[in-house]
Structures are given as structure tokens and as C-alpha cells.
Amino acid sequence: MRSVNRGYPIQHFNLASSVVGVAILCTAACSNLTAVSAPDITQPSDLDTPQGAIARAAGATRAFAGAFGLQVFTAGLISDELSDLSGSSQADRRKLSLQLGEYPYQGLSTARMSALRAISSLQAYQRQPLSNIGELFADVGIVEILFAENMCSGVPLGQYQGQTPIYGVPETRSQLIQQGLMDLDSAVAYAGASDSILNLVRVIRGRALLDSNDFAAAARAVDSVPGTFVYLVDYAPGGGAQTNAIAQEISIANSATVSDNEGLNGLPFISGNDPRVSVVQVGTSASGVPIFNYTPDSVPASPLILASGIEAQLITAEADLRAGNVQQWSSILNSLRATAASVPLQPLPADSTTSAAAELRTTVHFRERAFWLFLTGHRHGDMRRLIRQFGRPTESVFPTGLYEGGPSQYGASTVFFPVGEQFNPHFTNCENVSP
């Protein structure tokens, strides 16, 4: 600098250009001048290890548990299982659109994509035990089937290309189920001797086949599931891990309650005093409405049931009902009532089963499913099936009339929308919003 300065009067303009040149070279080349540390940033390459693969699997499992809990909750709102007390739920009002959606579509998508990523990671760095991979494939399949059950037709599925997520194209309900079944096949391939995963896959497969009107195949799928089988989604009491969304929203936030005869068509989940839907009052709303929660979901660590032997038997019973084996259907239902409930239930009377009209049998069957599978994420899909597969008018199935929370009537929504998908260049709109 001194030599430059000495020549200042002469090399006046050269000075500026020299400094600029040095500056450019310096800022371009001396990158360590701007180097910073990032101690709490974990980059993907940091997890390309066996331990990292396990972490990704655990993360995907957590994401699935969290999203599944919200799925159960929001599907409970749009159906007759739960009522919103916050005054803001569009799902409870059945007024949903592409702009307003409360369904945990993104959460479930994150769970699905995380599972796919974890599968790749486990395959690369920690293949054993293989059942870990099978379990994640099952999660992927379940998410796809939940999309088919709860959402409009035309939901896209993302994929990974290396480490880069890429958009998928809209899939019809049928395509979603087929994709789900394929992923369940992969789950079986990796499940090995894990009965838990195999039975989970069997029940979910049966569920998907019911959705596809393939009742006989559904029954075959669940044929070997033990009646005592239960697959639980676990939650933790604290420590920042996933918690039960039902307990969070009802017992802690007091933002919702178990419904009772909601919107004319709703079932008496409280007043029915049915031991299958054991409720407990956890508070009172601002307007004095008692808040009830489902007893099994009363604390944040309560597990949620994802699949069970009871569901398997209900699938079998439905297949019998559709096949005209009314006696067998009735027998299964009564057998469950006699043995599976905490308190044995009276058998269903003949005039509502064997001697009832077909219409009533259907009603009874879905009522039984509603109580047996209460707050397990089935009711909304079942309501849609009543409309789609059994020809029931929408307004005779979903809550209708004057909305409980006022001031308007219930809306007409029967499906959730893939909100947030407008940024997917392949997505334009739902292809079909019918149930």
C-alpha cells in the first residue's frame, strides 16, 4: 500500500482499479474469510451411516405416529365421532376446500416420504433386521390407503430420485389403493417372520380391498389374523417425542369433545353408554357443554389402534353380508359382542340382523363398525363407503342440518383436499370429489 500511495498523484486511478481487483480476488478466493461454523446443523450426508439409517427410520416412525394421530382426530371431526369446540374447524362444519383443509395431508405425506427415505437408508447401511424395512413399507402403504379413504380422487404421491424429492402426478382412488397394496406386498417381502407386521399388512390389505369393493378378497386377506391381534401406534409421555393427538386436543386443549348424535345422523357415542366407547368427562366448554374424551386416549402417551383382530373379523363379516351369508355375518357380530368388549354385550336382536331388511343390516353393520373401531380412523371412510358402495344419500350419512356450533348449516364436504399441493406443477385440481 505504501508504494501505491507514494505514487498517488500519478497513479490516482490505477489505485482504485487495483484495489477493486484485489478485493474481487480476495472475496472470491479467500473463502475462509467468510467461513462459519454450523454446530447444530445436521446435513443429510452426516447420516449416511448405520446409526443414521436407524435415526431416519425412527424419524419416519415418529412422523407417521404424529400424522396418524391427527388423521384420526380430523377424520373424527368431519364424521360424527368428534365435535369441535374452538369454533374454527372447517372439517367439523364440513366446509372444506383446496384453500382450507385441516386434514393432515402434509403430515402424512411427510411420514410417507420419510419412510421411503429411511427405507433407502436402511437398505444401504443397515439392512438387518429386514423387518424394520418391512414395517416402513407398511407405513407407506397405510398412508396411501388413508389418502384413498379420506381424500378426493387425484392425490399425487411424491418420490425420491437419489436424495432429491420429485413430484408425482395425481392418482385416482383406485390407483392409490393399488399403490398401497404394492407397498404392502413389499412390506410382506421384508417382514420375515414378524407376525406383528404380517398381521398388520393383512388387516390393512383387507381394509383396502373393502375400499375397492372386493369384499371376498378382503375376507381372504384377513383370514389368518388372530382375533386378539392389536397393532398399536405408540406415543411417549413427554421428552419431545410424539404424543397422542386425541388426548392433546380434547383432554389438554379442550378444543373438541366426543360427539353424541351429531347432526341428526350421528350415533349416540356418549348417550349410548356402550362399553366399546368408554368416555370420561375432562372439562366444560365456555358455553357450558361438557367435554368428553374417549377413555383409552385420555393421556398423551395413550397408544392408538392401527389395526386389530376385531377389524379383521368385521371385514370378514362384511364380506358375508355382501355375499348374503346373513347368518354368518350375524354370528360374527354377536360373537364379537359376547367376547371382545370389556363388558359382554347383548346379542343383536334378530329384527336388526337375520330378519331385518338389507338396508337395516347395512346400517347395523356400519353401526357396529363405528363402535368397535371408534377413533381409529375408520369412520369417515366408512361413511363414504355407505354413500359410494351402498347408495346412501350423503345427507342421511354425514352430520347435517343446523351446525351445532352455529350459525349456519352443515356444509356438503365429504372429502378432504390435498391443500398445499398447488405448488406441485403436476397438480391442477381434484379429479373427483364425490364420496
Added chain:
Amino acid sequence: MIAVSWRLCTLSAWIVLVAAGAPARSIAQFTQLTQRAPTFFMLTGDRSVAVDAHSVTILLQRISIDLDNVALPAAIDSVSQAAHIDISYNTADVPRLQRVSLTASKITVGAALTAILLGVPLDVRISQHGALSLAPRDEGNGLSSHRQDSTVFRGNVTDASTHAPLAGAVIRVQGSNSPALTGPDGGFLITINGRRPGSYRLSARRLGYAPKEAIVVVDSAPTYHEDFALVPAPAMLDQVVTTVTGDQERRAVGNMIGTIAADSIVDRTAVSSVSELVSARVPGVQVFQDGGFVGLSPAINIRGQSSFSLSNQPLLYIDGVRVENSTAGQAITGQTNGRFDDLLPDDIESIEVVKGPSAAALYGTDAANGIILVKTKRGIPGAPRWKLLGEFGSTSIDRNRFADSYLPWGHTTDASHTIGQCLLSQVAAGSCVQDSLTHFSPLKLASTTPFEDGSRSKLGGQVSGGSSSLSYFLSGEFEDDLGILHMPIADQRLIAPELGKGGFTSEQLHPNAEQRYGFRTNLQSSLGSNVDVAVSGSLIAEDTREPNFNDIQAGLYGPGYRDSNDGWAGGIRPGYLFLTRQDEHVTHFTASATPTWRPFSWLSTHGTAGLDFSSSYIDQLERADQNPFDPPGFRTNAKTNVLLYTYDVGATGTLGIGSAVTSRTSVGGQYNRRESLANASYATQLALGSATTAGALNVQGLESTVESIVAGAYAEEALSLNNRLFVSGSVRSDGASSFGTGYRSALYPKGSVSWIPSEEVFWPRNVILNTLRFRAAYGEAGVEPSSFAALAQEQLTPALYHGQLVTGSILSVVGNPLLRPERQRELELGFDLDLFLSRLHIEGTYYIKRSTDAIIDVPLGASIGGGSEPENVGEVRNRGYEALATAKLLDAPIATWDVSFNASINHNTLVRLASGIQPDYGTGLVQGYPVFGAFAQPILKYSDQSYPGIIEASDLTIGPTPVFAGSTYPETQYTIGSSLGLFHRHLTFSTLFDFRGGMRLQDLTRELQCYTNTCAALADPHTSLRAQAAAVALTNFNTPWGYFESGSFMRWRELSATCELPSNWAKLFHARSASITVSARNLALWTRYTGTDPEAQTSVGYAPAGAYQDAGGGLPPLRSFIGRINLGL
């Protein structure tokens, strides 16, 4: 006599003391006397050098003296005895018959000698051993052999209209590198080595005054006297403004730079924060006060919103050091905290606003949103001058602006005739018949309201003094601000029995308050004739209690009558919520050292090293059994430390090329590093009786370290032709840590032209058009994204996996390795005009600013996991006009009247989005419309067809897709200020009106009410059909279209009166001067907006959720009445 005394009380201390003995003397006589004041000479070896009396320790010794018409020799002896200093003189040189009077307490020896030797042809010599001697001035103090050693310029600077001395004015002698500052008495002294006969140009400048020059002809005499009477002029071309390359005259800068003379505003308007000081005083600068809570920090935007996902806040520099001023929402309290106001307004000398890239290019990456440059007060050489200040006042809000909740009572039409809520929709459906209508708000009723008058007080002190070689400024201040929230009386009665003997704490009764301590030390030292060092340090400590704004939200949608819960929705009484501890403790420390070295007359170098450290500690506790509505309780323990390091070096060389052209070349470099370190623990479901996270069922920890660095170098060449045409060009190269692997460096060019044709030879001189300047500037600058935005990131969380709690991971950020900084390009064109002998000053500016690499957090489709990815895909344009006019309507000794008007119009447009980026109506990301615009499905038509007088869903026609409803940010801002000074400005009145318009506010308060069936439009059949349509569209079609309203408003922002007390009154406080100010803020509001208040915001100015909207629960700005007293000692 009173008038004379009033004048005198504003003169410097020694003038006052002399005048006390001769009160009938006019100011003019005093001025003549000062022209004959003695000169002090320091003897060193065989040389003598004229010195400033303030720089000699022995002359700073303080004495008390009482001389009443005594002979001069006796007076000299009295000083000698009082100071215990030998003062020798030849009795023949001292006029024995001259008599003097002087009564003073703690006067310096220098001032005493100056006072008693006024008009006497004697100078004072100071030996190396500290002895004083008096020598006849005509004989050069007997040092004729050394007369050629130096030339002394001395004089006084006064306000031309009030004749008050002006401290802190900068005096320069052309050709000398060492300017002088005037002392408290307005006096100055500059000594230059050697005695070269000829003409010397002296200039005097001070912010707020038109600079003045004088030609002094130097011959053989050693001392020359020149006084300057400066004319107040708020904006003039010859004022000095701050640039990266050093101070420059405004005329040489092609940009509009807003200037706020803070020191003259604070004393007269009692502003409580820096943001209030900045608000509505510079065109193009919008300050969004964050509602009426105490202790919050505002968002500030300059020339519109340019960034969607990054900060739109300008940078803040204090005395050359970058200072943390980030503003962020506080998740739990729902309010915005920030560090912008961590500065005492009383410490500020001036604020300059550098508005955009055309001016800020040399500040580089990060500077595109403009820069606020704060200069704090500097020490003024001289005896210590104390200033004590005190403020006391009250604050309030108009609680009647809050909306009532409504409840329509009725009975069902079935046989049961059940009585209950009967909404209009139910009436129309035939299910009930309305019987009556009640409405109520617990926010309004005296016994249930959580509002009462708050209070504000401040005590502070400042001292300034020193010598020309070391001057100092010290200040300390304490502020106590008690907000307007208090526990409602009804809640106190209800809750008190539950608390037992302890009762309420003061914090629970008044949950919003702030106490603040501030200290500042500024030192300036001359280490020789060509080296100066300025060192400064400041410390702010704040304790703030910050309630959750949701605490009062339940009062907006209660049941519609005073029920057993006193009308609070869900019984959520604020009383229980106020039991919660929600405190923020802040420590903010800034230190800097700025050396300046002038090795040659043509070269000046400077450097700055600075550290800014801010620590915020969020301390929140709600015990498990404290709030029946949130029984598990919660605990937040969050600490965030932010460190900013500033290093800045630069050199400027000035060269005359021929007689007309001056070249100014500058080079330099800057290095800014920011480190943010955060640690936090959040716990819920606390153990009974616990006040910590121990035993809590759910505890989460957070640790975050974020670093960012910007390092750059610049060069600038500026040419001046005849001091009338200025052309400059510069470039800055930046590297930064924030960007992707593909990013290496950014180049930011800048150029400007400034031409003053009115000073050209061909320009006809006239009294109407005095000055005309045209200016143009172009520049580019950037904004950096968050440090790691380019990186893909995994999020690690606890996960329950196969029954074990393990570490889980999911991909949380996709990242974008190709990310570049946002790049803004700005062209600015303008003019400055002085008319009618500079009584009218007008500035006009047009600008167009494009952000071509605007970073947008492009939402990712939910099917791939959602989230977002930052991409350089947007182009945002801001263009607008700014005008500033100041007029001196009256300028007489008895009265002065100044009026100022500033206006700004900004049109913001999201010009382009890259292909494939879908419009986002939710956050207002739609091509062709303002960023953060409001969009909703429109109500195309409504007609009262189904049920007379009631709008039902079937009566509405709703548009299928969202359409533009309006900008959410003000597009126009006009402010009008006026100042009236009476009796030489000893009594002044000033006022300020603030208009903002062009924005649409979303009335979320009424939306919230409608969603909870408590708004009037769903209940009251007398509500207009339009209002009913808005409510029905909201509740049935989820469109808030009907709740977008014009948010334009005019607010009477300030009114103040200041009285300079007569000196004999000031003496009652043992002070040399005293003034009292009475000030009021936010006096009145004019608006058509029907919501709570157009400024009752909870979140404005922050990307990405930057909408300017009336969020339910926000408070209007507080109305305040403050009294202030200033004492000068």
C-alpha cells in the same frame, strides 16, 4: 429586563457571570468585549504556542470568587489567591483604574481570567511549571521572537435568531486538517502552525443551521477573531452527511439522505424511544408501532417491501458500528420484541437515513433495505457541563374503541319454546324468534376492564467537557414505564381469596411494564495534530414484563352480556392469565474505537472496530395450579446472545487537479460478523409447586448457533468541478457466508451526479430562486438470506421407536445450493430547491427499485413433505415519489414559525415470478400485485331475497377464485409538522400530524367475533345488509372479503410546548439554564376504519407473514401526556 435576562440565560456561563455585574449591557456590547478577550500562550523552551484555555489543566481548576466593582489588580490577586497560583505581571501594564465585577461559584481559572481581562490588552502566559504571567498584547507577550510560530483563529458561534451560543459547531480553516468544535459557550479556537500572510477561509457548520464562511486576512498579528451567527435551516446542501468513505457535504452526494436533528427534537417533544424519533420525520420511512404494549419494538421499512422471505428492515449503525436491531415475533406472548429501541434518545445527536441501494451500495450485501445511521453526542471541550433531565407523565388508551360482543336472545318455534341464542340465520330458517338483543364488552366496563392509565418516568444526567485533546460525554438514565394493563377489579376480588396471605404481586397487578437503565461513555482524543481516536461504550439493561396479547382477546368474543365470568369468552379471565410470569431481561452492550489518521494534507485514513453484544432472556412461568384454564402450567427459559463484530478501514485521498477540479478517491474494506447463540428449555405439565422445569412431564430443549459473515472491499472515485458539479463512481465486492456452494462473490456498482446550476456563472442571481440542485444516483446492493438457507438439513428429534426413545431424523430443509443474495438495483432522481432567501426549501425525489433476485421461500408441494425452498425467483419493484418542504413563514426575534411537510408515495409490485411458481393468495404472492397483498374470494352480489331484512347464504354470489382486495401496507404517507417560537424561541410550540393511506386492513377482530357467533352482523337485524353479507360470506364461504376495509388514517401524533425559564428562575435549581416541556402523543385519530384502530397491530412489517392487519387483541398506540424538565448546570 426580563427579555435581557432571557437572552442571557442562554449564553455561556462566563458571559452570564460578567453580565451579572452589568445587567444593562446589551448583547452587542458583550460581543464586542469577547473580541478583546485574552489569548493564552503556553511557553515551551524558547517557543510559545497559543492554546485553548480548556486544554490546560491549571486553567481548569475551579474557584469561587465574589468581586464587586474592585480594581483590576485586586481582582487578579483574588484569582491568584483563590487558585493558589502565582500570577505575575508588571503593574505598569495593568490599568489600575479599571474596575470589574465577578461573582461565580466553581468557575474555572481560565474563565475567571477571561472574564476579568475582557477589554484589557493583556494576554496570559503559562510556564512549563504552571506559573502564570500577564503581558501586554501589543508586545506579543514579550515573545516577539516567536510570533511567527503560529496563527490563532478564535471567535464565537451563535444562533442568528436567538443569539444563543451554539455548542458543537464544527469550525474549519481551509488547508488545515484539524477542525475545532465550539464549546458550551459557543467559543472556538484554532491554532495553525506558522504564519503565512494571506486570505484564509473559515467555515462554521452545525446540523440544523445553514453553514457560513468568512474570509480572514492574516498579516503579522498572531490572533484573529471571527464570529459566526448561523441561521437555522433544517436542510441545506452544505451540511455534512455520513458516507462509507467519510463525511461529505450533502451537495456532493447524489442521493437523498434523510436527516433528523435528534438533539433539538428530544428536548422539545419528550419522545420515549428511537422509533418515535424516527417516525414520520423522513419521507419514505415507515415505522409500524407495534400496538400499545410497553417494551415492544417496531418494524421499520424504507421505500416499501422488497423481500418476501427475508427481512425488510434497514440496518442500524451507531457511531460507525453495526448494531443488532432484528425484530422477531415472540411465540408465546404473540408480540414482537426487538433491539431497535435499545438506545436512549437523549444520547443521540443526529440520525441519518440512507434509503436504498443507490446510496447504500458501498455498505454491500445486507444494505439493500437502507441504513439508519445514528451519531451519538460527543464531548464538547470545556469545563464540565451537566445536564439533568426528568420526565413524568401518563399513558392511556381509548377503551371504547373495542367492539362489543352480541347475543340475540330468542325462543324456539317448536313446542318447547326453549330460550337461548337466536341468530339471524336461525330466524330466517324459522327455528327461533328473537326476543331481545344484548351486547357487552368486559374491556370497557370499569370493574372488568384490564385497562387503566399507565405512567412513564425518566431521570437522567449527562456531562460533557474536557479539552481539545481529550473530550468526553457521559450519560446515565433510568426509565420506568408502567403499561396500561392491570388486573381487573372484578378479577382481583375473585382470585385474591385463592392466593391466600401473599396476595398479588405488583407484577401480577400490572403485567406490562418496563424498567430500563442506560449508560454511555464517548471519548474523543487528539493524539497529536493528525491523529484522533474516538472511543465509545454504551450499556442498556432492560427488564420488561410482557403479557400475552391473547390475555385480553377473550374480551372480544364473550357471550354478549355480563355473565358469571364477567363477559369473558370461556371464562378466560385476564386475571388468571396475569398471574403468569412473562418477563424479558435484556442486556445490550456496544463498544467501539474509531481512529482517524491524516498522514498528509491530502490523505485521511480511518478505521473502526466495534462489538455489539445483546442478550435476551425470556423467563416465563405459569405454575401447575395457577391457571384453572391451563392447569398443567408451563415454563420457558430461553436465552439468546447475539454478537456483532464490525471492522472497517478506509482511506480517502483528495487532490486538486488544476484550479477547478478536485478528485476524491476512497478505498476501504469492511468485515461484519454476526453470531447468534440460543439456548432454551420449554416445559409443560409442571410438577405441582414447581417453578422450574424439574419434574415437568414434558420438557424440550433447544440450542441454536447461527453465524453469518459479510466481508467486502470498495473503491470510490469522486470528482468535483468548481464545487458545483459532482460525479462519483464506485464499486464494492462482497463475499458472504450465507450462500450456496455456487456463490463466490457479488459486485455492487454505484454512481451519482449532483449539479448545482444556481451556482453557475450563467445563472441569474435573484431573491426568489436561491439554490437549485439536480441529482441522480444509481446503485446496487443485496440482502443475504439466512446463513444456512442453501443447505439441506436434517431435523433431529426424540422418537419412540420399538419402545425405545431414540434420536430420530427427518429431512427438514431441502436447501438450494444455487442460492444467491437478493440483488436490488435502484435509480434515484431528484432536485433540491431553495426559494425566497432560503425561507422555503423543497426536495423532490423519484426512485425505482428492482429486486431482481428476490428470494422467495417457494412452498414445496405437500406430497413431497411440504416446507419450502429458498429460490431466486422473484422480481419485486418499488417505485415512488418523495417530497420534503420546509418553510420559514415567520422569522422575527419575537416570533418564528416553521412548517414542514413530507410526503411519500410507494407503488409496490411483484413484477415476475419464475415459471412454475404458483400464486399464493394466502400470503399475497401473486404476480402483478403488491407483495403481501390481500386476496379473497369476492362477494360479487348480495340481495335480500330469501327472508326480508336478513341476508342468508343463498342471497350471496361469491366469486370462485380469490381476487385482489388491496395492499396491506400504506402506499402513501404524509406528515405535517409545525413549530412556533416566541420570544427568541424561549417559548416554542411544535406539532406533528401523520397520515397513512392506501392500505386495506383485515378486521380480524370482527372475523373472530363472527366465527364465534358474537358479532353484531349475525345477531342484530338492524345491521346493514352489507355487514350481514360480510358475516355470512365469512361463516358460510370462508371468505373474509367483507372484512377488508380501508385503513387510511390521520393521527395527531405530537403536540408539545417548551419554555426556557428565565435565568433567575433557573438559579432556583442552582442551574444556569432550565426548560420545561409539556408533550402529548397520539392525541386524536381520524379514520373510516371501523375496527379497533388502524394501528392496533400485532404483527407488521415482518416477512413472510407481513400483512398489516388488525389482529384481534392488539392494542392501539398509547396516548401519552409527558412533562419534562431540563436543567443545565
